[in-house]
Amino acid sequence: MRVQTAANYRSTSAFTFAETMVAILIGAVMLTALYSSFTFGYGAVKLSREDLRATQILLQRLETLRLTSFSAIQAGTSTDYYEPSSGTNGSRGAVYTIAITTNAPTSSDMPVQPVYYMNKMRKITVTATWTNANQVRTRSLQTYAAQNGIQSYVYTHK
DSSP states (O other): OOOOOOOHHTTTTTOOOHHHHHHHHHHHHHHHHHHHHHHHHHHHHHHHHHHHHHHHHHHHHHHHHHTSSGGOOEEEEEEEEEOOOTTSSSBEEEEEEEEEEOOOOOOOGGGSOTTTTGGGGEEEEEEEEEETTTTTEEEEEEEEETTHHHHHHHHOOO
């Protein structure tokens, strides 16, 4: 049988209260950092998806305008939605406000001068605006349409 002395007793004792609290503090900091990294990662993925969806919407609108007859191109505003999980909770997801503006191009828009057919052109700007994390996000694309452009060869507007 072994007799415990004061020197032996110290070597076989458990962690002290201070050591335990330091270990808990380190664990809490590590879990907080892990949670923060996951939150940031999911937020970045959500923003990337919404940005890609905005670009898809803008391209879709520009392709439609490109094939529309010159006289039918009009400015306007519409709304589009995106929900990656198909709206299972009744939510429609991100709300995109799409604004289409048409203007006559200016001489500063044209890199090569003179352009004699500028009065038969329109500068079309399509802008998508949505809110992510209480910040307003914007994506915009521009194109030009000519009165005698591709629309008369590909698509007949009725």
